[in-house]
Amino acid sequence: MTFSIVARDERTGRLGVAAASHFLGVGRLAVWARPGVGAVATQAFVDPAYGPRGLDLLAEGNSPRYALDRLIADDPDQGQRQVALVDAAGAVAVHTGRHCYAEAEHWTGPGVSAQGNMLGAPGIPRAMVEAFLDAEGDFAGRLLAALRAGERAGGDARGRQSASLYIVSANRAEPPVAGVEVDLRVDDHDDPLEELGRLVELHRAYVDIGVIFTPGVVSGDRAPEDDEVAQALAALSRAAGLLPGQAEPLMWTAIVLARAGRLDEAAKASAEAVAANPDLGRFFDRLREQGVVPGA
Numbered sequence: 001m002t003f004s005i006v007a008r009d010e011r012t013g014r015l016g017v018a019a020a021s022h023f024l025g026v027g028r029l030a031v032w033a034r035p036g037v038g039a040v041a042t043q044a045f046v047d048p049a050y051g052p053r054g055l056d057l058l059a060e061g062n063s064p065r066y067a068l069d070r071l072i073a074d075d076p077d078q079g080q081r082q083v084a085l086v087d088a089a090g091a092v093a094v095h096t097g098r099h100c101y102a103e104a105e106h107w108t109g110p111g112v113s114a115q116g117n118m119l120g121a122p123g124i125p126r127a128m129v130e131a132f133l134d135a136e137g138d139f140a141g142r143l144l145a146a147l148r149a150g151e152r153a154g155g156d157a158r159g160r161q162s163a164s165l166y167i168v169s170a171n172r173a174e175p176p177v178a179g180v181e182v183d184l185r186v187d188d189h190d191d192p193l194e195e196l197g198r199l200v201e202l203h204r205a206y207v208d209i210g211v212i213f214t215p216g217v218v219s220g221d222r223a224p225e226d227d228e229v230a231q232a233l234a235a236l237s238r239a240a241g242l243l244p245g246q247a248e249p250l251m252w253t254a255i256v257l258a259r260a261g262r263l264d265e266a267a268k269a270s271a272e273a274v275a276a277n278p279d280l281g282r283f284f285d286r287l288r289e290q291g292v293v294p295g296a
Contacts, residue, residue, distance in 0.1 A: 001101075001158070002030055002082075003116030003150045004041035005128055008090040009139040010111055013170025014181065015039045015086065018143040020163040020193060022118075022156040027164025027185035034059065035179025036172030038087040044100040044117045045080035054085050064093035082106070084113040088170070103157075109133055114146060121154030128153075139167060140182055140200050147193055163192035165200065205242035209252060211235035218255050219292060229260045247277035254284070258293035266293070 004019035017031040017039040032051030033039035038058040042050035050071055057067035064085040072078045072095055079099035086092045090111035096104050106115035107125035114128035131149030135142040143165055151160070164185045173179030184199045186192040212232040216222045224232070233256060240249035250273035257266035274281045287293050 001046075001118045001156065002026055002041075002043040003114070003119060003124055003128065003147070003156065004030060004043060004084070005112065005114045005132060005143060005146045005150075006039045006041050006084045006086040006092070007112040007132060007139075007143065007146075008039075008086050008088070009142070010090065012139065013088070014139050014167055015088065015170070016139055016143050016165070016167040016182070017041050018147050018163070018165040019043070020147050020151065020156065020160070022158040022161045024162060025185065025187040026162040027166070027187070031164050031166045033166050033168045034172075034176050035168040036088050036170060038064065038085055039166075039168070041084045041115065042081070043115070044082035044097065044104070045077065047075065047077070047081060050081070050083050054083070058085065058087050063087070064091050068093040068095055082115055082117050084115050086111065086113060103154075114150070116150065116156075118157050119154055120157040124150050124153045124155070140165060140203070143167070144193070144197055144200055147196070151193055160190070160192055162187050162189070163196045165196060201242055205239040205249075208235040208239040208242075209249065212252055212256060218252065218259065224256070224260055226260075229256060232256045245276065247273045247280060250276060251280055251283075255287065255293055261294075263294060 001023050002019050002021035006017045008015055015033050017033050019026050019030045029046050029048045030043050034055045040051045040054045054067050064087050079097040081097045082100050084094040092108050092113040094106045094113045096106050100117040103119035103122050104117035107129050109129040112132055114125035116124050128146040128150045132142050132146040135145040167182035169179035186195045189195045212218050217224045217228050217232050236249045236253045250269050254266045254270035
């Protein structure tokens with residue numbers, strides 16, 4: 001009931017999994033990953049336990065092939081499962097059970113596996129792997145390109161409903177949630193991949209906004225250093241380009257400028273932010289009262 005991709009980004013070592021389906025909230029059941037360990041897609045007559053159990057086996061140092069063989073051996077309904085794993089070294093293993101509904105198939109490449117069942121046409125996993133390997137841009141964009149290729153090639157035979165994209169860091173993290181870099185889900189939408197693409201752009205913008213949260217830049221007792229201000233303003237400018245007409249980047253720009261003592265520029269940025277979102281007027285007043293920005 002799903003087409004999906006698991007992959008390791010050869011440039012950064014990040015691990016990711018993405019899926020689309022005519023099923024409510026595919027991301028809740030099908031996509032799993034752990035920083036520095038691996039990624040798993042579990043689908044068809046889905047057993048979500050394959051996700052955490054597979055990652056536990058990979059974390060113990062087992063290969064994806066060994067982990068998958070263990071999972072299948074313990075499952076009396078293995079013929080109804082479709083599962084793929086990739087580990088931190090880029091090794092992959094995939095299983096398409098003989099009772100999965102047609103079209104059901106998979107295709108692998110270096111550091112990547114795509115798989116699907118209830119597909120609208122044959123050849124979709126191969127199209128997805130080729131799209132991923134050929135795509136330019138960041139890891140999220142390449143995973144999204146693979147899903148879009150799968151949809152163009154025929155997608156889910158029943159139609160569209162949900163999509164998910166999940167990326168974790170190359171290195172192990174404790175707790176593992178600290179290494180989650182992208183976690184985006186579209187649970188129910190007429191065009192879930194278009195909506196997922198919009199969320200990926202939002203994610204990129206908020207990654208840039210997150211640059212400002214260095215101690216002292218927008219909070220704390222000290223004034224930010226010149227290089228911190230320059231870095232923050234550059235990131236906020238990129239975010240503003242991704243969020244046209246939205247007040248959030250302007251708001252933080254005004255705060256950074258005010259804390260740097262550039263009050264005329266801060267006043268201009270804050271006026272633009274309030275024009276875009278009048279509720280921010282009171283917010284700026286509270287920041288002045290709190291001493292976060294100068295009273296002027």
